[in-house]
Amino acid sequence: MLACRDDMLAFTKQLMQTASIVNTNGEKALAESLYSMISSWSYFKNNPANVVLAQTTADELERYNVLAFVKGTKGTSKRAVILMGHLDTVGVGDFNSLQDQAFFPDQLMESLKEDRLTASARTHLESGDWLFGRGVLDMKSGVASNLYLLKYFAEHPEELDGNIVFLAECDEEDSSHGILSALEILKRWEKEHGFSYTAAINADFVSPDNKNDENRYIYKGTVGKLLPTFFITGAETHVGSPFEGLDPNFIASELTRQISYNPELSDEAHGEMTVPPVSLKQADLKPSYTVQTALSTFVYYNFFIYSWSPKTVLDKLKKQAYLAFENALSTLEDRYEKYCTIRGETYPGIPWKPKVLIYKEMEDMLIRENGESFQSHMAAFKDSLLQDKQLDTRMFAVKVVEEAWKWMEDKSPTIILFYSSLYSPRVEMTGEKPGEKELMRALHQAIEEMTPMYEHPIVVRNFFPHISDMSFVAISDGEEDIQAVSDNNPGWETKHYVNYEGIRELDVPVINIGPYGLDAHKKLERTEMTYSFEIVPNLTKRVIQLLL
Structure with a gap:
């Protein structure tokens, strides 16, 4: 098991420091900062074409995705696993007088000591195992996990019989311009490098169903969302x-x-x-x-x-x-x-x-x-x-x-x-599509191996319950179902368009292994560090190893 907690904490804080609120210049700033960071690593200095800062398309705002890949040297397999996560956050209006500290966990947590908190939040604040702040849970600690693994495999390509593709996308919290734009690059790399996308692993946050729920959830597939x-x-x-x-x-x-x-x-x-x-x-x-x-x-x-x-x-x-x-x-x-x-x-x-x-x-x-x-x-x-x-x-x-x-x-x-708006397609993993059974076997084996190392149950569910960019790397709807969306959206092909057939062409089995915490999109947003900074990257790494 990798000792990654300190690196994960550092990456998370570094990502949080740029206020990448959706539909603001912060999205651009964080993408540029992340691109510079990855480009400075030895592997990417030697392979500069393996990392790109890609502007979104058909977007009224200037913002960017960051994509990178590491080619394994253990064998000659063209299989590839996509690690994905979004860079944007919601705003900080709910922080009131603490807005200036929302992106700086150490300062924020010191100030929160003087606030009236729920018993749960007070316990977490004083425990030393929880980190507070805007985006810490949704989902910069998840991006930090993917970033840590990208760096690890860039330093150890000999452990991979296949390839790792890293995607940090913008605009997940609004209109998904990021992931929809990234599809073209993923498909281009598929042709240029012969990648065979075996699985996608998203790193969005997970939370309990209720106050007595101690489970940490892994999701296969995701909810669909209509308006x-x-x-x-x-x-x-x-x-x-x-x-x-x-x-x-x-x-x-x-x-x-x-x-x-x-x-x-x-x-x-x-x-x-x-x-x-x-x-x-x-x-x-x-x-x-x-x-x-x-x-x-x-x-x-x-x-x-x-x-x-x-x-x-x-x-x-x-x-x-x-x-x-x-x-x-x-x-x-x-x-x-x-x-x-x-x-x-x-x-x-x-x-x-x-x-x-x-x-x-x-x-x-x-x-x-x-x-x-x-x-x-x-x-x-x-x-x-x-x-x-x-x-x-x-x-x-x-x-x-x-x-x-x-x-x-x-x-x-x-x-x-x-x-009247974007349809985020549902993704239902039935085990019938190519690669789904293999991915589920790898996931269940990784959980079985990791369970003795953590005190709470790690449980697999069928659908990620929140809107996420998982909806745009796989699709379960037939063409007639999608036709109902395009036929009945009055802005279709003028104000609004999604290339759902492009999603169908990619159609990668997707799961979510993400940080655990509470109160996403709220003032007391926080993540549990033991699970998020230790279990998540190690569990994700094991799934990758079993697939590649």
Whole structure:
């Protein structure tokens, strides 16, 4: 077992010192610093072409990935294992007065001694085995593990019958420009050096399921993430005559009640279950205050999947939207009737019926009815939207749907369902694809050998439960499933595009062996050093040895 704790601590602190908050210049600064560090090592001085600082593509920001490889000399195998991890972090607004110390663990931990802490955090702070700070868990200690192993194998290539490829990517916390750009280099190296990618090992963080959970988890495969979005139209009315119209916010509220926190919309596979969806934004599209009800509103939800396809999710949510619409109208009828009874008036009924369309259904209808005039108008409209660099992919898609809606002949209240952002594909390891069984055998053997050296159980699970770049090195969805994403994202190939077929071409079995800790994305983010700085690099190294 390698004595790597001190080196791991040093690498982690060095990586943390650059505030690489996503979508800031810090991402660029850290990539440049990391590239300089790796380039200074003897192996890479002798093989300078084996390390690259690669700018992301189709990205409005200037930022970079760092990629490097070591060729083993033990044999002639072309097999290669990818070690991957992201360089960016979330922001530090939650640190309040301690923001300046967030990236410097020693200073931060000294200041935290004076803070009011939970009993758990206080125990960890005083234990000497936990390190606090922004990015220490998510995921600079994970990148440090990969960096340590890159350096180790650069100094000991004779231990490898194969190759190690190191990838430190940017922009994992937002739009995955980093990993998507890196795919082209990985595929180029595959051709230039004959690499046969055997496995990818991600080093993202792991946490307990609950306060009594002592397990340290290793994951094979990962959760998929979608952003289903609903554009909802109503019937405008003056607020003095509310029952003469239909407020789309009323429908949206019922839709959120129907979808958010609903365990029926949790995907279950291999005995594991995703968390249910929850709304991430809900707002009407009135530009300013008026005494009219809104004409339209929108809402989008986080949606995790293990086994469902994007097409399956659309089908399920269309049914949920119809049910929510029915419930909203039923409630409206009941309240209107009671209101009329109190006033001694005859209840006239309401004229609306539930109507739900998936975006592709609406678009096909409008193309049939209007042909080239609709298509050319929408192409020009999308081009005009692209001029607004502040408009994100989600609002871009909403505005496209809003514009298309204007062409509808029947403008009765409707819910339109679509996707408005990046789909991070689910990865389900079944053991059926080439290399999966071999990777799992190596992982289980490595865990068996490492278990006596650590006090807590190391347990394998089927799906990494958080969004990660694992989604972009392998894919479990078929072409028809991916078509449901592209057909129903109004910004596809204009504001938004992902080469999912490029992922399918790479399609490397992927697992996650990452640092253990608590409170990622929170002020008390922290990692346990014994597991993260000793077990993780040694466990990863053993898996590599068994594969190469």
